Amino acid sequence: MNRISLIAASVLALAAAACSSSTRAPTExxxxxxxxxxxxEVxxxxxxxxxxSIEFCAARLEEMRLNFLRLGGSTSEVMGxxxxxxxxxxxxxxxFGQTLEGGRFFALARTGDGRLAIPGVIQREPAPEAAD
Structure with a gap:
C-alpha cells in the first residue's frame, strides 16, 4: 500500500507543479x-x-487580425x-481558456461567410423536400 500511496502523492505533486507554472491572463x-x-516570454x-464582454473582446481581436491580413500580413491565428x-x-x-497552456473550450464558430457566431445560433437552411 505504501508504494501506491507514494505514486499517488508524486502524481498529485506533479499536477500541482504544472498548474502553478501556467501563464495566467490579466484580470483588469x-x-x-x-x-x-x-x-x-509572454x-x-x-x-x-x-x-x-469577452465576446466583444474576441470581435476586436478578429478585427485586428483582419486588418493585419489586409495590410499584407500572414498571421491567421491571434491570442488575446x-x-x-x-x-x-x-x-x-x-x-476560451483559463491558462495559456491549458485546455480550451469552443465558444464561437465561423459562419459560411467567415463571420463569428455562437454555435447554437447558426441555422442551416433545410434541405428541399422531395416531390411525391
Missing part, C-alpha cells in the same frame, strides 16, 4: 489584451478598454486575454 476589468508569445498589449480568460482566434472559430 473591461480591458482587452492582445497576447504575444515569443518563446518563453506580453500583454492593451488593445481596447471599457469592453463589455480578457478578465482572467485567454481568447484564441483560430481558423475554425474562437476558443
Amino acid at each position: 476589468p473591461g480591458v482587452c489584451h492582445h497576447v504575444v508569445q515569443d518563446g518563453e 506580453r500583454f498589449n492593451v488593445l481596447a478598454e471599457d469592453v463589455e 486575454a480578457y478578465q482572467g480568460q485567454f481568447i484564441f482566434i483560430q481558423r475554425e472559430g474562437v476558443y
Whole structure:
C-alpha cells in the first residue's frame, strides 16, 4: 500500500507543479489584451478598454487580425486575454481558456461567410423536400 500511496502523492505533486507554472491572463476589468508569445516570454498589449464582454473582446481581436491580413500580413491565428480568460482566434472559430497552456473550450464558430457566431445560433437552411 505504501508504494501506491507514494505514486499517488508524486502524481498529485506533479499536477500541482504544472498548474502553478501556467501563464495566467490579466484580470483588469473591461480591458482587452492582445497576447504575444515569443518563446518563453509572454506580453500583454492593451488593445481596447471599457469592453463589455469577452465576446466583444474576441470581435476586436478578429478585427485586428483582419486588418493585419489586409495590410499584407500572414498571421491567421491571434491570442488575446480578457478578465482572467485567454481568447484564441483560430481558423475554425474562437476558443476560451483559463491558462495559456491549458485546455480550451469552443465558444464561437465561423459562419459560411467567415463571420463569428455562437454555435447554437447558426441555422442551416433545410434541405428541399422531395416531390411525391
